[in-house]
Amino acid sequence: MAEKKTKKEHPTKKDTKTAAAKAAHAAKTPDKDLGKNARIGVYICHCGTNIAGSVDILAVQEYAKTLPNVVHVDNYQYMCSTPGQKKIENDIKEHNLTGVVVAACSPRLHEPTFRTATKQGGLNPFRFEMANIREQGSWVHMHDREGATEKAKDAIRIAVAKAALLQDLVPKSVPVTKAALVVGAGVAGMQAALDLANAGIKTYLVEKSPTIGGRMSQLDKTFPTLDCSQCILTPKMVDVGRNPNIQLMTYSEIEEVEGYIGNFDVTIRKKARGVLTPAEAEARGIVGGGCNGCGDCDTVCPVIKPNPFEMGMKPRKAIYIYHPQVVPLIYTIDFDSCVKCGLCVEACGEKKAIDLEMKDELVKIKVGTVILALGYDIFPVEKKEEWGYKKYENVVTSLEFERLICASGPTGGHLVRPSDGKTPKKVAFVLCAGSRDNTGIGKPYCSRFCCMYSLKHAHQIIEKIPGAQPYIFYMDIRSFGKMYEEFYYRIQDEGAKFIRGRVANILEDPVTKNLIINAEDTLLDRPMQLEVDMVVLAAAVQPSADTDRTRKLFGVSCSLDGWLLEAHPKLNPCGTTTAGVFLAGVCQGPKDIPDTVASAEGAASAASIPIHMGEVELEPYFAQCIEEKCAGCGMCVNLCPYQALSLVEKEGRKVMQVTEAKCKGCGTCGGFCPGGAIWMQHFATPQIIAQIDAFLLGGEQ
Amino acid sequence: MREYAFFLGCIAPNRYPGAESASYKTAEKLGIKLLDLEGASCCPAPGAFGSIDLNVWYAMAARNLVLAEQMKKDIALICNGCYKSIWEVNHKLKHNKELRDGVNEVLKGIDMEFKGTIDVWHLAELFYDPNIVGVDKIRDSVKVPLKGARIAVHYGCHLMKPKKERHFGSTEHPTWLEEMVAALGAEPVEYKNKMLCCGAGGGVRGYDLVHSLDITNEKLINLKEANVDALTEVCPFCQLQFDRGQIEIEEKFGVKYNLPVLHYCELLGLAQGMSPQELGLDLHAVSCEPFLKKVL
Numbered sequence: 001m002a003e004k005k006t007k008k009e010h011p012t013k014k015d016t017k018t019a020a021a022k023a024a025h026a027a028k029t030p031d032k033d034l035g036k037n038a039r040i041g042v043y044i045c046h047c048g049t050n051i052a053g054s055v056d057i058l059a060v061q062e063y064a065k066t067l068p069n070v071v072h073v074d075n076y077q078y079m080c081s082t083p084g085q086k087k088i089e090n091d092i093k094e095h096n097l098t099g100v101v102v103a104a105c106s107p108r109l110h111e112p113t114f115r116t117a118t119k120q121g122g123l124n125p126f127r128f129e130m131a132n133i134r135e136q137g138s139w140v141h142m143h144d145r146e147g148a149t150e151k152a153k154d155a156i157r158i159a160v161a162k163a164a165l166l167q168d169l170v171p172k173s174v175p176v177t178k179a180a181l182v183v184g185a186g187v188a189g190m191q192a193a194l195d196l197a198n199a200g201i202k203t204y205l206v207e208k209s210p211t212i213g214g215r216m217s218q219l220d221k222t223f224p225t226l227d228c229s230q231c232i233l234t235p236k237m238v239d240v241g242r243n244p245n246i247q248l249m250t251y252s253e254i255e256e257v258e259g260y261i262g263n264f265d266v267t268i269r270k271k272a273r274g275v276l277t278p279a280e281a282e283a284r285g286i287v288g289g290g291c292n293g294c295g296d297c298d299t300v301c302p303v304i305k306p307n308p309f310e311m312g313m314k315p316r317k318a319i320y321i322y323h324p325q326v327v328p329l330i331y332t333i334d335f336d337s338c339v340k341c342g343l344c345v346e347a348c349g350e351k352k353a354i355d356l357e358m359k360d361e362l363v364k365i366k367v368g369t370v371i372l373a374l375g376y377d378i379f380p381v382e383k384k385e386e387w388g389y390k391k392y393e394n395v396v397t398s399l400e401f402e403r404l405i406c407a408s409g410p411t412g413g414h415l416v417r418p419s420d421g422k423t424p425k426k427v428a429f430v431l432c433a434g435s436r437d438n439t440g441i442g443k444p445y446c447s448r449f450c451c452m453y454s455l456k457h458a459h460q461i462i463e464k465i466p467g468a469q470p471y472i473f474y475m476d477i478r479s480f481g482k483m484y485e486e487f488y489y490r491i492q493d494e495g496a497k498f499i500r501g502r503v504a505n506i507l508e509d510p511v512t513k514n515l516i517i518n519a520e521d522t523l524l525d526r527p528m529q530l531e532v533d534m535v536v537l538a539a540a541v542q543p544s545a546d547t548d549r550t551r552k553l554f555g556v557s558c559s560l561d562g563w564l565l566e567a568h569p570k571l572n573p574c575g576t577t578t579a580g581v582f583l584a585g586v587c588q589g590p591k592d593i594p595d596t597v598a599s600a601e602g603a604a605s606a607a608s609i610p611i612h613m614g615e616v617e618l619e620p621y622f623a624q625c626i627e628e629k630c631a632g633c634g635m636c637v638n639l640c641p642y643q644a645l646s647l648v649e650k651e652g653r654k655v656m657q658v659t660e661a662k663c664k665g666c667g668t669c670g671g672f673c674p675g676g677a678i679w680m681q682h683f684a685t686p687q688i689i690a691q692i693d694a695f696l697l698g699g700e701q
Numbered sequence: 702m703r704e705y706a707f708f709l710g711c712i713a714p715n716r717y718p719g720a721e722s723a724s725y726k727t728a729e730k731l732g733i734k735l736l737d738l739e740g741a742s743c744c745p746a747p748g749a750f751g752s753i754d755l756n757v758w759y760a761m762a763a764r765n766l767v768l769a770e771q772m773k774k775d776i777a778l779i780c781n782g783c784y785k786s787i788w789e790v791n792h793k794l795k796h797n798k799e800l801r802d803g804v805n806e807v808l809k810g811i812d813m814e815f816k817g818t819i820d821v822w823h824l825a826e827l828f829y830d831p832n833i834v835g836v837d838k839i840r841d842s843v844k845v846p847l848k849g850a851r852i853a854v855h856y857g858c859h860l861m862k863p864k865k866e867r868h869f870g871s872t873e874h875p876t877w878l879e880e881m882v883a884a885l886g887a888e889p890v891e892y893k894n895k896m897l898c899c900g901a902g903g904g905v906r907g908y909d910l911v912h913s914l915d916i917t918n919e920k921l922i923n924l925k926e927a928n929v930d931a932l933t934e935v936c937p938f939c940q941l942q943f944d945r946g947q948i949e950i951e952e953k954f955g956v957k958y959n960l961p962v963l964h965y966c967e968l969l970g971l972a973q974g975m976s977p978q979e980l981g982l983d984l985h986a987v988s989c990e991p992f993l994k995k996v997l
Contacts, residue, residue, distance in 0.1 A: 385871055385872070385873035385874060386873045388873070388874070391874050505873065505896070507893065507894050507895065507896060507897070508893075509893040509894075510891035510892060510893065510927070511893070511926070511927075516893065516894055518897075
């Protein structure tokens with residue numbers, strides 16, 4: 001509020017302003033006396049030997065003392081420690097500092113720490129500047145002490161030049177809507193939604209497929225406990241379905257996202273399901289109607305399609321549910337295959353649940369925070385031609401194997417060979433099928449759960465098929481979790497055969513449809529050939545198909561592999577660089593179920609904090625319009641990627657106005673403005689020019 | 702009529718002159734004139750030379766390429782080993798300036814320079830390419846369809862791999878040779894371990910004959926099980942291994958297969974109505990008689 005007030009005030013009424021208002025105004029306009037009486041304190045961190053090992057700290061300290069405006073220089077072993085921070089606090093008072101420079105690690109790691117210390121010392125926290133002499137200095141020039149030292153001097157000189165020109169800035173607070181959105185309702189999304197809902201937060205859970213449950217509901221058993229996946233998942237699915245704080249939106253996709261942390265306006269496309277829920281039926285005045293999941297429609301539907309939940313190994317109709325435990329238990333019409341014969345409408349009768357003319361709906365919601373739990377897909381392992389997937393019938397993927405061994409799967413839990421329905425006795429498991437593969441065809445990363453589920457598969461065939469022999473072709477067995485290594489020993493004891501080496505190729509005997517595996521046994525150091533009845537490829541995983549589209553809507557970045565990027569891999573693993581958007585589960589990188597659930601709980605916790613706080617502070621890095629200079633050309637308005645700018649009428653002329661909460665401080669407008677009328681707070685032109693001068697002139701004025 | 706400089710290689714003219722003559726004759730019926738590449742040397746053999754000194758391998762292959770460059774003709778050849786050397790060296794020298802400069806430094810001694818102006822083709826590639834010959838044109842050229850003949854195919858490793866540097870589409874599950882066999886009216890037959898090496902290439906035959914025959918034997922067992930009338934390939938070295946190899950296998954392992962092995966050009970020649978003598982089939986180690994009786 002204080003901000004808005006100052007804008008209306010006349011610049012001459014300085015004495016009536018509050019401290020914050022003063023600061024806000026000072027930042028908004030370039031101060032003529034900027035930097036004239038700056039008193040800078042410089043602190044050089046050893047970071048143990050991380051920096052001191054390659055940088056001559058004392059030489060840098062002596063150098064820093066010679067820099068203009070520097071009135072105090074100190075060094076300390078760990079500046080981020082409490083004594084280190086205390087130095088800053090005390091010195092600000094003692095030496096009457098106007099700015100603080102810490103030469104240490106990356107601002108991503110400790111800028112907040114030192115800002116707090118600066119504030120504790122009585123300065124505005126934005127009077128702090130960091131020089132990165134670790135990641136950009138000692139670490140990259142580890143064996144060049146002289147070079148690293150010189151570079152540290154440069155970095156400090158540049159930071160001091162900026163620090164002298166820093167202004168007081170006041171972060172803006174915005175209220176947070178007390179609702180959250182979770183995108184994707186696999187086990188991660190469900191867990192996150194339940195946690196948020198149980199913390200009293202209204203939660204929208206949006207899922208693109210007709211049911212929740214995700215990949216986990218396709219699994220037969222889970223390692224290493226061997227409990228039935230669906231049995232432990234279904235109660236959670238039911239909980240999600242009936243939690244009053246969760247608004248479940250299945251068969252829906254994110255269409256559009258606007259706004260920022262605390263105030264996301266999200267448009268959701270509710271895809272036409274063709275079937276009314278009881279609530280929807282009631283809204284249309286059909287008393288006691290709507291889908292109750294009886295399945296009468298399914299029986300009469302003449303269209304047969306492969307069921308993707310069963311990896312296409314079981315049929316479904318054009319009106320379908322994936323499996324008996326779906327939540328919500330509502331049928332869905334696949335309008336791409338429906339012939340609109342109307343038989344289902346007839347069979348549904350009085351319930352009048354089916355509407356063949358249903359259209360997509362757009363629903364708008366407002367939420368404070370967002371969790372993305374977009375899950376994963378299986379890598380199209382047929383690209384690795386040498387293994388013959390999709391070419392040889394008896395080569396299947398692990399997910400297909402899960403369905404073939406699952407009691408509710410297409411074969412009622414009897415593992416059969418796809419070619420002839422016979423029970424396979426010799427089954428080979430090919431691990432790292434497309435993972436840890438640098439050929440350019442597969443994925444370079446470890447898919448992280450294949451070793452464990454392949455051990456589980458080996459156990460399952462030994463258990464179910466008398467005399468069955470599993471062969472596991474592996475590169476390493478990565479059984480790193482709790483009770484995982486023990487599980488590995490157990491499977492070894494049960495008699496699974498382990499062969500270390502990546503399978504070179506798989507050929508088929510055209511008569512018997514048996515498969516011939518050519519591999520190298522790298523432990524025996526010799527090539528080997530093995531004929532088996534069936535091969536199971538532990539295919540690599542990749543981000544699910546629409547991850548890229550969805551992440552762009554929320555402004556979340558991704559790695560080269562397409563997995564979503566966390567704000568910091570160690571210290572902020574659930575957050576993203578977009579404030580208010582968090583990540584859960586495998587969309588961030590491969591995870592097994594325990595890790596997925598843990599990450600979902602972490603994301604839920606992180607996403608609930610701003611909501612419970614009720615308001616969030618935004619970094620004050622937004623652009624400001626210097627109205628006296630603004631010609632109202634409006635070029636910046638069109639350039640702004642965040643729709644944060646607009647033209648408003650002021651004193652009879654048009655000037656640009658910034659919606660500060662929307663501005664991300666990217667600088668596009670400031671860089672372009674032909675009149676130099678845009679002031680990028682904290683990255684203002686005089687500050688940047690001072691930095692460039694400091695570097696180029698090498699300290700000479 | 703398209704003209705190509707025909708690179709003979711060593712095995713065809715020395716061991717299977719039938720494959721050589723069949724190539725000239727069948728190609729001509731399909732609109733391809735094969736011109737003699739005068740002064741050509743060994744390709745050089747990729748396993749033997751390539752494994753020992755790559756620089757020698759590059760330089761010798763480059764010399765052959767320069768001969769064709771001087772004729773201003775693309776090279777056509779019929780041996781997978783030659784393909785590996787000539788095609789691959791051409792490809793490498795065209796794409797790697799440093800390598801090319803090094804090779805040209807050597808060639809300077811004999812007043813030659815590699816310029817990279819021609820392409821290299823396996824004759825089978827020319828036959829299959831619909832823009833050059835194509836399966837339809839092969840089918841049209843057939844006078845004596847090889848009806849009822851069950852024929853297995855062998856592609857050969859050097860022709861198909863490494864995938865990155867080949868352009869046959871699928872190198873693991875190719876079908877083009879089967880299509881070309883079917884065009885002759887014969888029935889292409891699948892067999893176990895089809896894509897496995899013949900046992901000869903990569904210097905294996907030269908280094909360890911018994912081991913090399915062991916691989917061949919494995920393939921022959923599978924071929925016998927598939928009950929085929931003949932095996933066809935597009936490489937005289939594979940042909941040698943499968944044909945003469947049967948005599949050696951009989952000596953060393955005491956097994957007799959009597960499986961006729963024909964280069965695709967020989968098979969094509971038969972279908973185009975040429976006589977077995979004209980195609981030099983009587984020079985094979987394993988008699989082609991039973992097969993000829995069945996198809997002619």
